[in-house]
Amino acid sequence: MVETDERTPLILDAGTGLRALGSHLHDSWEHDEPFRARLLLTHLHYDHLLGLPFFRPLEQSGSLLEIYGPRQGDGDLASVIDAAVTPPFFPVQMKEFRGDIQLVDVGDEELTFGSTTVMARFIPHTGATLGFRIESNGRSMAYLPDHQAPLEGDEIAAAVRELIDGVDLLIHDAQYDEEEFAEKSNWGHSTIRYALEVAHQGNVGTLALFHHDPAHDDDRLAALEHEAQVSAQGRSIIQVLSAREGMSIELSEQKDA
Ligand SMILES: [Zn+2]
Ligand SMILES: [Zn+2]
The missing domain is CATH 3.40.50 (Rossmann fold)
Incomplete structure (x- = not known):
């Protein structure tokens, strides 16, 4: 929420x-x-x-x-x-x-709820799928839980660029590691590496890795989170974390609920 x-x-x-x-x-x-x-x-x-x-x-x-x-x-x-x-x-x-x-x-449109604006754009996944950018009170976030990474290369769809550009928080699909993606590359999801690339190119503040693979247990997720944090060093992303149930994030600081 x-x-x-x-x-x-x-x-x-x-x-x-x-x-x-x-x-x-x-x-x-x-x-x-x-x-x-x-x-x-x-x-x-x-x-x-x-x-x-x-x-x-x-x-x-x-x-x-x-x-x-x-x-x-x-x-x-x-x-x-x-x-x-x-x-x-x-x-x-x-x-x-x-x-x-x-x-x-x-469809591809803007919605306004009081002082909150929502940008909706169709993004690559399987079937009709929207990503959202939400802005309120000078803060911004983007929510792309299911996003198909390109089968080759790191191209980022124009719609995705619009959604993520400069957001304080990006919640992004990070289901697979490279090996898993090689097996399931057309299943509609992203690798952690691609999520980092999207966040880097979009000048995102915090990247929350999301849509974890159900086969990854807590230890595996903690290891993947650590790897992602190491990979993010020297890039434009300020913070990388693995989303957890019950977690709450304030856009300038986050804490476990
Ligand atoms: Zn899903
Ligand atoms: Zn899906």
Whole structure:
């Protein structure tokens, strides 16, 4: 989740972490008006969508979740998500939740939520996938959790350059090491080395390595984080870290929550 001066929470994707976040938001909502949140959805792969039906505020009538997700080639976003959240995959359909869900089809465009601006751009992955750049109060971050590195060379797509240019924080796909990428180079993801290259060329402040390979345990991730930090020395990136569950990052300083 991204916290800004806006009262309405801004959530990034709807993976399994959405269940715990939903409970937290539900318990800590202190405003007089009904619950409201916005969710930026990069794409519809399961690992980015499975938490949606477990988002607790949807159990309450009057609550509203606005979802901004990638325009699909055929069918609108609502019909595609309806087809995923329905029996026999889940006991109820989206329309049966007590809370309201508004789905907004997004392409290459800019969105404005109060004093927060969001740039959305289609980026290389598999299927229609957005990356986001979020700016608020003079701070900026980019979120590219799933990004296909080029099969050869280090070219960076123009859309990606726009999203990441000079951001304080870049959360970027870093699923594979070089050996793994050689085996799975067209699976839609990046290497840690390519994530560093993107961050370097984009003059990014902090790079958070993200979308870890499920086969990497904590020790392996710590070793990869250390390697990345060594590789970043002498480059323009100020800080590299491996994203962890429960971590919170303030744009000038970070701490474990
Ligand atoms: Zn994906
Ligand atoms: Zn993914």
